Amino acid sequence: MKLIVFCAFLAIALTTHSQITQSVRGRVADVETQVPLTGARIQVLTEDTTLVLGAAADVNGEFQIPQVPIGKHTLKTTFLGYEPSFQPIQVNSGRETVVTIFLLEKAVETTEVVVTARAQDQPINEMATISAQQFSIEETERYAGSRADPARMASNFAGVQGADDSRNDIIVRGNSPLGLLWRVEGIDIPNPNHFAISGSTGGPVSILNNKFLDNSDFFMSAFPAQYGNSLSGVFDLNLRRGNTERHEFTGQFGFLGTEVLMEGPLSSKSRASYLFMGRYSTLSMFQALGIKIGTSAVPQYGDMAFKLNFPLKKGGQLSVWGMGGMSAIEIMISDQTELTEELYGEGDRDQYFSTAMAVGGITYKKPLNDKTFLHATLGASYERQKSHHDITWRTLDTTIVDGEESYRINLDSLYQLMGYTFEVTRLTSHVSFNHKINRRHLIKFGFNAELQHQKMNDSVLYDIHIADNFKMRWDYKGFATLLQPFFQWKYRISDRMNLVAGLHSQYYSMSNSWSYVEPRIGWDWTLKKGNKIKFGAGMHSQTQPLYLYTYHQSDKNGNNVLINKNMDFSRSVHVAAGYQKSFRSKMRIAAEIYYQHLYNIPVERTPSAFSLNNMGSGFQRFFPDSLVNEGIGKNYGIELTLEKYFDRSFFFLITGSLFDSKYQGSDKIWRNTDYNATFATNLVVGKEFQINEKNMISVGTKITYAGGRRYGYVDIAASNQVQEIVFLDSAYNERQFRNYFRMDLKILYRLNAKKVTHEIGLDLVNILNTRNLLSLAYAPSLTDPTAEPLAERTQLGFLPIFYYRIDFRIQRKNK
Template sequence: MKIFLLAFFLSIISLGYSQEITQNIRGKIVDADTKMPLIGCTIKLLNTAAVFYGTTTNLTGDFTLKNIPIGKHELAFNYTGYTPTVRTVTLNSGKESILIIELEESSFVGSEIEVVGAKKGEVINEMATVSAQSFTIEETNRYAGSRGDPARMMSNYAGAQGADDSRNDIVVRGNSPLGVLYKIEGVDIPNPNHFAIAGSAGGPVAILNNKFLSNSDFFMSAFPAEYGNSMAGVFDINLRNGNNSIHEFSGQFGFLGTEFQVEGPLSANSKASYLIGGRYSTLTMMKKIGVTIGTDAVPLYGDGAFKFNFPLKKGGDISFFGIGGASEIEILISDQEEPAQDAFGDQDRDQYFGSQMYFTGISLTKPINQKTFIKSTIAYGRENQHTNHEYILRDLNPDSTWNYKAAPFTMMGYQYLINKVSAYTSVTRKINSKHLIKAGINLDAYTFNMQDSIRNDISDSTSAFKARWDYKSVNPDLLLQAFVQWRYKITPSLVLNAGLHSQYFSLSNSVSPIEPRVGLKYNLNEKSVLAGGVGMHSQTQPMYIYTYHQIDPITGDKVYHNIDMDFSRSIHTVLSYATSIKNSLKFKTEVYYQHLYNIPVETTSSSFSLVNQGSGFSRFFPNDLQNTGTGQNYGIEFTLQKFFNKSFFFLTTVSLYNSKYRGSDGVLRDTDFNGNYIVNGLVGKEFILGKKKNKKLGFGGKITFAGGKRYGYVDTVATNELKEIVFLDEGYNTQRFREYFRLDFKVNYTLNAAKVTHEFGLDLVNVFNTPNILGLTYVPNETNPSEPYQFRNQLGLLPLFYYKIEFKLNKRSRGLQE
């Protein structure tokens, strides 16, 4: 509270300043391939007619543009022998803008090169040919309904869809969310979300705070050879460096958390920097004032991140970084007086659940010379999920109140702990301006401690417990990946990207020796690009499935039926066409086909397949799996996007697709994620206000219309016996819920004082409180045992508010003044 009072006091003083409000733009410019600093590169503001603003980079590739009026600007970057580029920057008074610009060397010199417009939407990884999307921090903040979450932001793009309003799982082109991978500094990280269920890639609240992120990439299909162990999508996350010139503070109070962030130089005479921040849940406060958040449970969580960056002489740096978070929730029905729907819990038990995720490491990036660049990372990751369920024996009274028959008693509990040590090294070698080769290796060493037990009869307090998981690693299990990729600029208009990936997992002794990846991009003219890509991909199964066991009734030994599961595999093919209608308006379409094979299914004839798992809060318990399942995803996508280079943006996407699979019974069915169509529309507009143009009012909206979820006929006998929804094989996924519809709206107001920026925002998710159906949930029904279930809706209207403040803590460090 003292911090916020101090910030408010400073802002009041700052409002009295009468001079024009300005801010600085700083950054570094390097070669996109070798990361060598580019000395003498020119930087110029394009949209300032009255005053010329320009500069050049110094001996370390750094530049500073001082006293630039706040607002939106376009910067042009030019360097002899390199392709010019333009970058849009938004300046606020409370925080300097710091850029890292990577220029690509022109492969064909001799013809004059002009800056014809900004490279909008281009991904950072130049070896990505198709199905790749870059995202920025501004985008995660701007899109209505995205909640500052990169995963939810990506669900706005063609081919991606959220699986559940209460979670940020991503369904990419009909694939299971299990196939989505997160990477930081070249290393795979544990699920970066709070309340993460074992084996999943999503959760209700992201641990990844967008304020710590730099520009990053998301790949949806046929991704480059350096990315492995994924069949659906890859988040390649970049953590930004702190300000190495001045100390800055950012604080935020809102529905999703109360947070702070500080950054600045480590010393007055050094370019080393720090970035530290943390967040704690404020949802308990929302609960007390009666705001419905979709559940009677109160989620508690906290997270944080840090990065210390130490620049090296002649380019490169060493970084020490980390992210982590912990969460706890108690979903209690034992204090209910009347039936109530809960977005997370089952209706026959109290649930106590918690999860933790921690990831830290040290990374070296270093240009060896003008042609060679290396990157190495060593990291440690830890994830833990634990729960305890207390069974509630109750039935309904005639007046529709609950009659509790006995005290709660423990019915099951588990704890899954996974530790992982990772090492990554890659070498990039620019042979010449046409040829580039990158090769690397990634090693993950896992240790497991997985414990789980449940009563033989979960409704009987005298029943004995049986173990379903009792596995502790004796030696680390290794996941080894290696890759090599080659970029060849055949002509000024034609670029070939080719590579090989391989991986080996020691726990199951699985090997994928050669996974070829090929992409070809052809510039039809200055505005239009035709591209195609083909790739073979594989991935491990959720780790806890390998160690599920049964007890041999004769010997009493543990039998791990799934320990030797092979990789799931797929082959992706994509054809893409994109054209720039204007500098800020782009149309893109992609058509794709994915063949899935080697998918785990049950050895006995059934409809089960791992392609249907990975969303929601439930685990699954397949007794005996074999890699004989198949599947296919195919579709076409359309995107029309106006980038936010001035005061207005929109994004319209249409995805038409089909997602099918075959279980061990050989029947071709729709997958759980086969909605067939998704239509998204986003729009945003900003208005500059005030005589000094220091105020900004922004509006944004999003509309989503999609096909309903699939489901089948309930096996009422098995459901009543197991106290959870069980579907019949016959007719599975032949039924579907009604269409999904949601409208979101966002408004924010920004005030720039002399040295302080205030921002107030309100994000209304599901404005019309549309009752979209999530699925079926088990509910005991003694009066009608043939229907022991009810429909469970997704989240209703969810108002998310926030207040953010940014300001400088002191004057510029003397040693860094230019």
């Protein structure tokens, strides 16, 4: 029936031939000072570069081009003394296309006409020279398998891997996911994912909704001085403004949730705008239909976001924004009475787990004059992880039915095993100034400051066989501050050569840790015929997961002692060099080599293979002995990229990386890190088929082939004692799972009616149902207690993700 309705809907659409148009609006500004560029010329070009329409920016740098035919076009923007910009846009009927265009002033005045437009992948941050890339929100929707998630989208880049199909933790150049920093509107934010374990940076479902984001930057190494408290990567995310001219609505129903988004002008007399969105999970519907979703329990989650934007005099902008989400899941073992293979992998306990995260702030941006720009954000955030486990003791009854054995599980006893609640509240601020001394010299300076309040509580049974003998592992309340001043200088030696230098400093009061001076440097040189070479280096430092600082043990007098409170920063030195060749056919070839030296990594005081280098992915916390900053590590490799930009109807991205990732624990033995897969390759390709001016079908695929995860030999006796996997130190990470392979397929249909856009998408994740291995799990057998208590835990199997979305405009505000 559904297929008949869809075919009828498609047939009606194909018989309609009236031309449909939509407005294209936006703002043009200097990329370094944010000063509006009054008089900038914006032209809409078709696929064959034919001029369709055009407009000029007004005194506020804003422009509007009405009645642009729907479809794919290019915006060409020019302004005297600035490098031109060519930006692809997709115009749909249900929503206005709104863009922000930044132009770069030429370093020298010349009468020679030289076209040196900014590359499509060029980062928004003009201080970035290497290992950085701008990603558009359109890309998070276009790439197969990305699930509209910035982190999963970034896993397509060379040097970036996903750690787990069911989560979006990412491994950047062999580093732990712990090294990733999330930043929004200039301030650092907590882990923006549902079901986020304390100290981690990823999760199964992102709270960040791409419909709420603007184009943003992703950094992988040797990032500019304004970024600190990170060793591997940085997501610098921007939030978009709501439509200032008309009210618009987006509704979506799909596997990952049911969501609504509303935006528009706050009044008819100003250019103030609102944007609000909310989402709630719909996975329980699929559970009722018997579709496996990667877990025996039904996850529940919801999230929301908003932004209010108020234009001020002389180009100023004031915005109030926020986002957050809550999630919960119950994994019940005690309810199961039948023996199944699924039961073996679920453990021996009922688990109740919930998380919450919220962040909000006030952002003020203003050009103080034609050379200086101020950006200030004052924000607050909250995160909570709460868990409760009940141990289950069960027996197995065996009966003979029709000559065959039948099993039934009986629950003998059930009592609490452990429980914890971790809460962190932060007050944060960011202040920065961009000052253009002249065409050649730009400085940027400022600081980030953070006040933390931590509340950590955790207790667990001393002996799982005794129901009321608990011990406290965490019992802490306290404050801490994190301060990060920075200074950067950019010298435009010529229109083709840039030098960037900067200093970053960092102080954390909890451990009284200082990183007095962290120098950063970058250089790039654009040669003729699209060739470019670049270089970057820098020192970086990072705090440890907060809950590790407050883990306590009792001394000989019975007093609680925070054994890890004095941990210093983890530190690293990054060096990278690269080459890029751009072609007129919207293609590029890029290569980068890098080396990273990591030091001051926390390891156990007692000689062992443990290192914080290996932590950060998955759902497990860890409980190490007293930690000292004596571990080291190294990552080095080469990355290759071949990309065809999606400027018309076709794109592809081919990436490959060869790398080595090693570390030393306190036993001073070099070993493979958990993330040393040694190689990773990706092929992402997509094609749009324009049926007519209103109807489009898009097909895309992603193929990933990479080395398998590292693991070692299991200490069976120790594992049985603590009832979880314990690996032998002597051969830790000497083994490797078979290579990883996954193929995703995405199909999308879009219909543009007069004022409405309909979109139906189907993302077939792991379409070949490849059973990739993830880890070993502790799984004692109820039928054979003498068997080795181990089971292989596989990655996510075949997962169909669909959605239906509708965009429509309500009305234009009265003027």
